[in-house]
Amino acid sequence: MTLGMSLDVDLNDLHRMESRASSLSDDTVPPEGTAVLAVDRFGFSALNVGYADAGSSLGYWSMFPAPDGTGTIPVWGHATVLRSSHPDLAPGRTYYGLLPMATHLLVSPEAVGPRGFTDASPHRRRAAPVYNRYLDRSSDPLSTTSPSAASEVLLRPTFTTSFLLDADLAEQGWSGADALILTSASSRTAIGTAQVMRTRSQRPAIVGLTSARHMTDVRLLGCYDRVVDYDDIGSLPVGPTALVDLSGDPAVVAGIHHRLGEALVHSSAVGATHRLAPPLETSTLPGARRSLFLAPGVATRLRERLGVASVERTLAAAWRICAHEMQDWFEVREAQDATTVQQVYRQVLEGTVAPRHGWVLSLRPGTT
Numbered sequence: 574m575t576l577g578m579s580l581d582v583d584l585n586d587l588h589r590m591e592s593r594a595s596s597l598s599d600d601t602v603p604p605e606g607t608a609v610l611a612v613d614r615f616g617f618s619a620l621n622v623g624y625a626d627a628g629s630s631l632g633y634w635s636m637f638p639a640p641d642g643t644g645t646i647p648v649w650g651h652a653t654v655l656r657s658s659h660p661d662l663a664p665g666r667t668y669y670g671l672l673p674m675a676t677h678l679l680v681s682p683e684a685v686g687p688r689g690f691t692d693a694s695p696h697r698r699r700a701a702p703v704y705n706r707y708l709d710r711s712s713d714p715l716s717t718t719s720p721s722a723a724s725e726v727l728l729r730p731t732f733t734t735s736f737l738l739d740a741d742l743a744e745q746g747w748s749g750a751d752a753l754i755l756t757s758a759s760s761r762t763a764i765g766t767a768q769v770m771r772t773r774s775q776r777p778a779i780v781g782l783t784s785a786r787h788m789t790d791v792r793l794l795g796c797y798d799r800v801v802d803y804d805d806i807g808s809l810p811v812g813p814t815a816l817v818d819l820s821g822d823p824a825v826v827a828g829i830h831h832r833l834g835e836a837l838v839h840s841s842a843v844g845a846t847h848r849l850a851p852p853l854e855t856s857t858l859p860g861a862r863r864s865l866f867l868a869p870g871v872a873t874r875l876r877e878r879l880g881v882a883s884v885e886r887t888l889a890a891a892w893r894i895c896a897h898e899m900q901d902w903f904e905v906r907e908a909q910d911a912t913t914v915q916q917v918y919r920q921v922l923e924g925t926v927a928p929r930h931g932w933v934l935s936l937r938p939g940t941t
């Protein structure tokens with residue numbers, strides 16, 4: 574039997590992560606209409622650090638409430654129904670969705686059907702629907718075509734964004750760019766975007782920009798037409814170019830805008846992996862005006878234009894190809910104890926984890 578615990582961070586110092594005993598265990602009898610899930614496995618990347626950085630401003634701390642002054646970081650992964658007091662949710666079923674860094678989750682299932690359910694717990698009502706939906710792994714098309722359970726939790730959380738980035742840029746005719754630069758090229762969001770772009774017959778050249786220490790690994794990936802070190806921005810050819818920035822690093826972004834000037838035809842901000850970099854002043858930069866990429870807006874536009882079923886089919890088809898390509902590059906590493914999970918967390922927070930090390934985490938020993 575697994576006793577309940579969660580890993581919570583100090584909201585004033587994200588480096589401080591501590592374990593907390595929870596009231597849930599494998600033996601908990603859920604109140605009427607609710608169910609207890611076992612959190613089987615989850616991935617952890619800069620995406621989740623972004624949730625912590627924006628925890629107060631964007632409401633991520635309210636998804637899995639923790640004691641005052643602390644927060645439970647949301648992670649994407651797999652969970653199995655352990656005990657259910659809901660008539661339509663059967664024990665033993667496994668789902669993909671947003672989970673706490675914990676051993677258990679109590680949910681109030683709503684809209685239960687063969688494709689999944691929604692957690693209607695009061696504290697989650699303000700979150701976007703995508704965060705509250707749990708997809709049945711036995712029928713979900715991305716789950717059933719994943720190369721493995723591990724690759725699904727590693728690569729799927731950022732893949733929808735990669736897919737939407739590609740779709741949005743293609744819809745705009747790549748803004749007329751001959752080349753597209755992805756910063757933080759060693760991140761899974763950038764790798765996924767490059768992989769989806771490569772499935773197209775007509776696309777700009779894909780340039781991956783990364784740090785010197787990641788050059789060798791990123792070249793080995795083979796998904797970029799060219800890999801450039803942040804220190805070599807001055808070597809970028811000047812021609813119609815689009816920039817998709819995942820680094821949020823003012824030195825990198827300003828360097829690209831100044832190098833390319835009016836030849837920079839598109840510039841969007843998607844992430845901020847270089848999270849300790851100072852704020853970026855963009856109003857005076859030459860070239861395209863920097864825009865903020867908002868995945869929900871792009872998804873809505875795409876669904877309205879192509880229809881929900883068509884978008885889901887295209888996403889599943891892209892995943893089938895790209896997940897297999899990407900998983901070959903990642904070395905899956907597993908940790909199932911709180912101490913190692915905390916170590917991995919600190920490495921991701923500090924940016925010292927090797928990009929190829931795909932950690933699959935769990936706080937339930939014996940779960941793979």
Ligand SMILES: NC(=O)c1ccc[n+]([C@@H]2O[C@H](COP(=O)([O-])OP(=O)(O)OC[C@H]3O[C@@H](n4cnc5c(N)ncnc54)[C@H](OP(=O)(O)O)[C@@H]3O)[C@@H](O)[C@H]2O)c1
Pocket residue numbers: 617618619620621623624730731734756757758759760761762763782783784787819820843844845846847848849866867868921922923924925928
């Ligand atoms: N807007 C959206 O909808 C959306 C969706 C998904 C992800 N994102 C954002 O995209 C970014 C990438 O997320 P991910 O999960 O794909 O990343 P990831 O796989 O964890 O990649 C991490 C990479 O980021 C860079 N990095 C991370 N921490 C760093 C640090 N402290 N100092 C310097 N470099 C650091 C390094 O790349 P380099 O050496 O190559 O720079 C590192 O290899 C995040 O900022 C995330 O929030 C946004």
